[in-house]
Every structure is written in C-alpha cells, then in structure tokens.
Amino acid sequence: MTTTSLPDQPGQWGPRGTAAATFAARLSYEHVTHSYQDVEAVSDVSLELAPGEIMCLLGPSGCGKTTLLRIAAGLERPQAGRVLLDGEPVTDERRFVPPERRGVGLMFQDYALFPHLTILENVAFGLKGMARQAAATEAHNALRRVGLDAFAEAYPHALSGGEQQRVALARAIVPRPGVLLMDEPFSGLDQRLRDSVRDETLALLKETRSSALLVTHDPVEAMRMADRIALMRRGRLVQLGTPEALYRQPVDADAARFFSDFNELEARVQRGAVMTPLGRFSAPAGLESGAEVLVLIRPQGIRLTAAREGHAGYVTNVRFLGDASLVTLLLEGMEEPVTARMRGAKIPAAGETVSVTVEREHVFVFPQAEAPARSVPA
Secondary structure (H helix, E strand, C coil): CCCCCCCCCCCCECCCCCECCCCCCCEEEEEEEEEECCEEEEEEEEEEECCCCEEEEECCCCCCHHHHHHHHHCCCCCCEEEEEECCEEEECCCCECCHHHCCEEEECCCCCCCCCCCHHHHHHCCCCCCCHHHHHHHHHHHHHHCCCHHHCCCCHHHCCHHHHHHHHHHHHHCCCCCEEEEECCCCCCCHHHHHHHHHHHHHHHHHCCCEEEEEECCHHHHHHHCCEEEEEECCEEEEEECHHHHHHCCCCHHHHHHHCCCEEEEEEEECCEEEECCEEEECCCCCCCCCEEEEEECHHHEEEECCCCCEEEEEEEEEECCCCEEEEEEECCCCCCEEEEECCCCCCCCCCEEEEEECHHHEEEEECCCCCCCCEEC
C-alpha cells in the first residue's frame, strides 16, 4: 500500500507524463535507534537523503535497512533519535506525524495492488483529495509514463509481474511524494525482466527529480541505481558514499567482500610491506612488523600471460561464463588455489603453465582484527 499526502496544487504532467514541478524533499535521520524486544535492529544511525537524490540502503537480511525505511514512513517509531523532512521533525521524543501526513510514497516488494480495482483505480487510489475526473486524468498520465495506459481498465491479475511493478510505481509517484521509499521493489522479478524494469524506474526517478530511498541486498542493483549507497551491517551504518567510492575504498574486509569476490591470503607485515606469493604490497599505516594482515585480491585483477614475468602458475581448471572465464591456478608457496577472471579469446587451457601478475588497484590489505579498519592502496 502507498502512503502519501497530496500537495495543495498538484502540478501538471508534461507530454511524456513527467512532472513539471518537483516536490522532492530532504530526508534526515539523526542518531536513530530502534529495537524489537531485546534485538537492536537499528543502532545510532545518522544519514541524509538530499532532494532529488537516489540512495540505496544496502546490506544482508536483518541488517536494519527495512526498519529504517519503515521509520521514515511512520510505520515504526524509534526508541531514540529523530527523523526530519525538509528540516521539520516528523519523529522525535515529543512529536510523531502519522504516515498519511508525511508526504512520502511507500512501495513494497509485493506491489500490494488491490485485486478488485482496475489498474486506473489502483493508480488513482492515493488521489482521494482530488475531483474524480482530475484524479483519473492524473492517473492516466502516470500510466502513460510507465507505458501502461492501454491497460487502464484491466485488473492486476491480467498483468505480468513486471507490469504490476510498473503500476505500483505509477501509483507511488502520482501524488508527487516528497520522498519515495522502495522496499526491495525488483526482488520478485526474474533477472532479465529485473534489469529492464530497474532501468525504466531509474529513468523515471531521474526525470521526475524524485528523492528516493531504496532498500536492496543486491550490490549490483545498488551500484546501478544509486547516487550514494549506505552500507548497513548489524543495525549500523558501515560506510556511506558513491558506488565508486565503496568499490574502490572499502572501509573493511567485509565491506570489500560485499561488492566483489576475492582471493584471500593471510600474511604478516615486514618493514611496512606485506610479502605474498603474488607479490609485495603496502601495509596499512601504523602496523608493526609481525602484525597479521588479510590480503584481498579481486579475480579480475589477476593477469595471465605466456611471457616469463611475474609468478609461475599452473592452470587446473577453466570455466566459461559467457562474458568471461574463470581460471583456477596453483602457485608455488600457496596451499589454496587462486582464481582469475579473464575476458577475450586468449584464455589458457587446463594443464598450461602461465605467468601471473597482479593489478594493484584490485588489491586491499586489512589488519587481522574484528574492528573495521580502512584499507590502504597496495
């Protein structure tokens, strides 16, 4: 179900169904904490969604991302902290604005369409403050924008999963919410359909200049959709930044692993450096000689050539994946095999001996500790 409040004077939709004016709002969390019985779901989270920004709350199941979304929507009241829309508190120790007065749109992963209403009636449902004909016009325009105006008189059961998702999106945006909150909106779609609907949704959000907060557990989806990503773990905000920043500058090993597979090597610091069978890499500053570290190397950062340079490797297995091949190698001095991800036609065959080199931008070195520690360029 979509919870929205209607602006006093809804703007007119342009020829393609885009809004002539934006009602994008700024959403702020300030030291928000929330528990369910004895389980702390969200712990001291502070972050801000700028007007017109698309932010993804990313993390594994149970990390608190959906709870944050529900708190913004007004479906949960946190035990501590406050939530603001455009600088005005909607949740704090003294005030709680109900969901219908917050001016936010909420889109669930199951779409929550009413089966007994037509597609047009579903989209117009959140426009009860408007005259019936005006609401129908607005709903038609929103459906036209998502390419479903021809289905206005159909019922939800007649539509595919992707079409139902687009109807739910049209219903969420038609009242011009200040912030659109989306909870795993593409999880019910197959991979091929998910990519196309995701791209259509991103284009619509950008064209309408909507503020959007999207929950996902898929790092590829987050990188594809978001201006910034808020990475969550066990109720805490681990890292906040652009997709490129989180990929290239992860704050710890778990953050790095969330965005890529890795070859992992244990090593020790020796005079500010780390020696491994794949080369010498820089150690994090402040670590003394003898300190244990974890070296992470992305498979796509390993280069294989026939030339006699680098380190000798013996190819034990090759798996063709379509756009790339996974090559498994054994190297002298390593008990575990190493995986390289290669593209192109020149892929070595099993049984070949190759030369192995490493691209330093795909290498990260972290202290062997539970506490998060920032990586250093290797």
